[in-house]
Amino acid sequence: MNPIEDIRFHVYRAGADAVFSMVATELEEEFYYDEPLVAGDYHYYVTQTYEGVESDTSNNVMVSVYGAEDFPAPTDLTAEGNDYDVMLEWMAPDLTDWNPPAVMPIIPISDEKIDDPANYIEYDPSEHPTTRQGGDTDVDATVIDALPYSMMGTTVGYTDDYDEECPYAGSTSPDVVYSFTSTVDTAIIINTCGEGSLYDTKLYVYEGAMGTLATTLTGDVACNDDFCENSVQNYLSYIEGVVINANTTYYIVVDGYGGESRDYELSVEGMEPPPPPPPIAGYTIYRDGEEVGISIGQDATYYEDTDLEDPENPGAPVTHVYE
Ligand SMILES: [Ca+2]
Numbered sequence: 155m156n157p158i159e160d161i162r163f164h165v166y167r168a169g170a171d172a173v174f175s176m177v178a179t180e181l182e183e184e185f186y187y188d189e190p191l192v193a194g195d196y197h198y199y200v201t202q203t204y205e206g207v208e209s210d211t212s213n214n215v216m217v218s219v220y221g222a223e224d225f226p227a228p229t230d231l232t233a234e235g236n237d238y239d240v241m242l243e244w245m246a247p248d249l250t251d252w253n254p255p256a257v258m259p260i261i262p263i264s265d266e267k268i269d270d271p272a273n274y275i276e277y278d279p280s281e282h283p284t285t286r287q288g289g290d291t292d293v294d295a296t297v298i299d300a301l302p303y304s305m306m307g308t309t310v311g312y313t314d315d316y317d318e319e320c321p322y323a324g325s326t327s328p329d330v331v332y333s334f335t336s337t338v339d340t341a342i343i344i345n346t347c348g349e350g351s352l353y354d355t356k357l358y359v360y361e362g363a364m365g366t367l368a369t370t371l372t373g374d375v376a377c378n379d380d381f382c383e384n385s386v387q388n389y390l391s392y393i394e395g396v397v398i399n400a401n402t403t404y405y406i407v408v409d410g411y412g413g414e415s416r417d418y419e420l421s422v423e424g425m426e427p428p429p430p431p432p433p434i435a436g437y438t439i440y441r442d443g444e445e446v447g448i449s450i451g452q453d454a455t456y457y458e459d460t461d462l463e464d465p466e467n468p469g470a471p472v473t474h475v476y477e
Pocket residue numbers: 289290291312313314315316328329330331
C-alpha cells in the first residue's frame with residue numbers, strides 16, 4: 155500500500171485582515187487554483203493531513219491580485235450599423251496620471267527571526283582573500299551617479315568597519331559603502347530584496363559623515379535589517395523614503411546580521427518622478443456580455459463586428475449591446 159495515497163492537502167488564505175481561513179480542503183493534487191478573487195494582497199500556506207493528523211504549516215507566500223479598478227477603461231464607444239455588420243470605435247483612456255500596478259511586489263518576511271548572538275559568526279577578512287570591488291569605507295565608496303541604480307556584489311573579503319543596531323547589535327559582518335549626492339532635495343528607496351541577495355543583509359544610510367544616520371520621510375532612522383524575503387533568503391532589507399538633501403553626500407552601507415557575508419543585490423530608486431506609463435496592449439470587445447474579439451495596440455480603437463445575422467430568422471437584423 156502506498157501511504158502517499160492517503161495524504162490530503164489544505165490551503166489557507168489571508169487577505170488584508172491577516173486572518174487565515176481554509177479555502178480548500180482534502181486536495182489530492184499538489185496545486186490549487188484560487189478564484190475568483192477581488193483585487194488585493196493575499197497570503198497563503200498549505201498543510202497536509204495523513205490519517206486525520208494535520209501537519210505544521212508550509213512557508214507563507216504573498217501575491218498581489220489586480221482587478222479592473224487598477225486599469226483605466228476606454229471611453230467614448232460608438233457603433234455604426236451597416237446591414238449585418240457593426241463598426242465600433244472608442245477612445246484610448248488618458249494615462250497621464252496613471253501608475254501601473256507594480257510587477258514585482260516587495261515580499262514581506264514571513265518568519266520571525268530568533269536572534270541568538272551565540273550563533274553569530276566571527277568574521278575574519280584574512281580568511282577571504284577574494285578580489286575586492288572597491289567601496290570598503292567612505293574614502294573609496296562606490297559612487298552612485300544615476301538612479302535607478304542596481305548592483306550585484308559581495309561583501310566577502312571586505313572589512314568590518316561599521317555596524318548599527320536595528321535592532322540587533324554585535325555583528326562583525328563586513329560592509330561595503332556606496333555614496334550618493336543629489337543636486338535637488340529628494341527621497342530614495344533602497345533595498346536588497348532582489349534574487350541576487352543570498353545572506354541575511356542589513357542596510358543603513360549615513361548623512362554627511364560616517365556614524366550619522368540619515369532619516370526617512372516618516373522620521374525614523376535609515377536602518378533596516380529584516381523587511382523582505384526572496385526565494386532563498388528570509389531576512390533581507392528595505393528602507394523607504396530616505397530623505398536626501400541637496401548637495402549632501404549620503405553613504406549607503408550594505409552590511410550583515412550576525413557576522414554573515416555573501417552576495418547581495420542592491421537597488422536604489424528615486425521616489426519621483428513616477429515611471430512613464432506603459433502602452434496599452436489592446437482592447438477586448440464584448441457583445442451582450444460575451445467576448446467577441448480583441449484589437450491589438452493602444453491605437454487600435456475600432457472593431458468590426460461582422461456576420462450578425464440572426465440565426466433564428468435568417469436575414470433579420472439583431473440588436474446587440476456593447477460595453
Ligand atoms: Ca567595510
